[in-house]
Amino acid sequence: xGDLLLKEVAVRLLACVRSEDTVSRxxxxxxxxxxxNISSSADxxxxxxxxxxxxxxxxxxxxxxLHIGASIGITIFPGDGDKVDALLRNSDIAMYHAKESGRNxxxxxxxxxxxxxxxxxxxxxxxxxxxxxxxxxxxxxxVFNMPTGKVTSMEALLRWQHxxxxxxxxxxxxxLAEETGLIVPIGEWVLRTVCLQIxxxxxxxYEVPRIxxxxxxxxxxxxxxxxxxxxxxxENEINPCxxxxxxxxxxxxxxxxxxxxxxxxxxxxGVEIALDDFGTGYSSLSYLKRxxxxxxxxxxxxxxxxxxxxxDAAIIAAIIAMAGSLNMRVVAEGIxxxxxxxxxxxxxxxxxxGFYFSKPxxxxxxxxRLQH
Numbered sequence: 001x002g003d004l005l006l007k008e009v010a011v012r013l014l015a016c017v018r019s020e021d022t023v024s025r026x027x028x029x030x031x032x033x034x035x036x037n038i039s040s041s042a043d044x045x046x047x048x049x050x051x052x053x054x055x056x057x058x059x060x061x062x063x064x065x066l067h068i069g070a071s072i073g074i075t076i077f078p079g080d081g082d083k084v085d086a087l088l089r090n091s092d093i094a095m096y097h098a099k100e101s102g103r104n105x106x107x108x109x110x111x112x113x114x115x116x117x118x119x120x121x122x123x124x125x126x127x128x129x130x131x132x133x134x135x136x137x138x139x140x141x142x143v144f145n146m147p148t149g150k151v152t153s154m155e156a157l158l159r160w161q162h163x164x165x166x167x168x169x170x171x172x173x174x175x176l177a178e179e180t181g182l183i184v185p186i187g188e189w190v191l192r193t194v195c196l197q198i199x200x201x202x203x204x205x206y207e208v209p210r211i212x213x214x215x216x217x218x219x220x221x222x223x224x225x226x227x228x229x230x231x232x233x234x235e236n237e238i239n240p241c242x243x244x245x246x247x248x249x250x251x252x253x254x255x256x257x258x259x260x261x262x263x264x265x266x267x268x269x270g271v272e273i274a275l276d277d278f279g280t281g282y283s284s285l286s287y288l289k290r291x292x293x294x295x296x297x298x299x300x301x302x303x304x305x306x307x308x309x310x311x312d313a314a315i316i317a318a319i320i321a322m323a324g325s326l327n328m329r330v331v332a333e334g335i336x337x338x339x340x341x342x343x344x345x346x347x348x349x350x351x352x353x354g355f356y357f358s359k360p361x362x363x364x365x366x367x368x369r370l371q372h
Contacts, residue, residue: 005068006029010023012054013051013054016050022034022036041108044108051072052069056068069103070103071096073091073092073096073098073109074107075108080109094108094109094110127177128182131189133163135163136190138197140361141157141358141361142154142357143331143353145350146350147345151209153244154210154366155212158214160173178217187216188232191213191228191232194243195232206370206371206372207370211244212272215245217254226266229271230269239270241272243271245271245272245273246275246276248275248276249277264292272294274296274297275295279298280301288328295328297330297333303333306344307340321347321348330351331351334355
């Protein structure tokens, strides 16, 4: 199917350019187009948009309807380079800039992109060594029940202790890990580290709540996910009831049947499934009854303005009411003020996570929050 799709893409690319232009496949899913004798750089942008429009139309291959998009980087001779290698390199940089700008768009090369690309490349190289150099860290943010004030669960949050740049937030490196495929071994490290921590706390006699781990799309689609989870839980003699996996709405919408199968197997195993950033995606509410989801986490973007924005307040009230009717737990993320807490309590929300209660803590500090 992939090969047939690439052939159809090639046909559409040829239809978007003139006979004197060159279309070639660079490898994988990358194509290079050379526009000969254009009058201005704006013409390259016009052609790029024409290509985007053409590629976004549905493909019908072997009875299946497929949809794709593209990211296009543009470089101009001789301003962006007078050698082939320089032009290819700079167009590649511009293409990745297009990906970072939301995909399905085109970007012209700019000199500052070189600096950004160099920094990103260096960070990528360092990330490859972060695991072997033991530079990754986990912090734990507790989820509190009110009014009891008891820690009912916690979320494991990844950090990178870079030897020169200090503590790096996952916002800056998770996307990079996704693109390079490093997210799979990093995800396995997170799972193993969480299980080891659970084991340590249990051996010390603490009452350990369920710990949630965030799964990326690439991890979720990794064919060894289920066996890796089962193996690591077994190696550490950890009951699956101590583990939760957080996924996003967008992950539910991809290959629905396969997703249902994977989530069903995890649920049978005893691993809880939580839907993170709820309300920010575009999935159908029907997914909530189709998949074995036990917890909805209200995204912090709704919580932030509930005291002043009636729309956010109405959305949160509706989510809490709906979750209650579906017997799902609701966790409100990003609680920072007493006003937010008061509103949520009045709506019937009982589980809270945010700086108002606690910032993410290293395991050594989190221990004091646990009960014997």
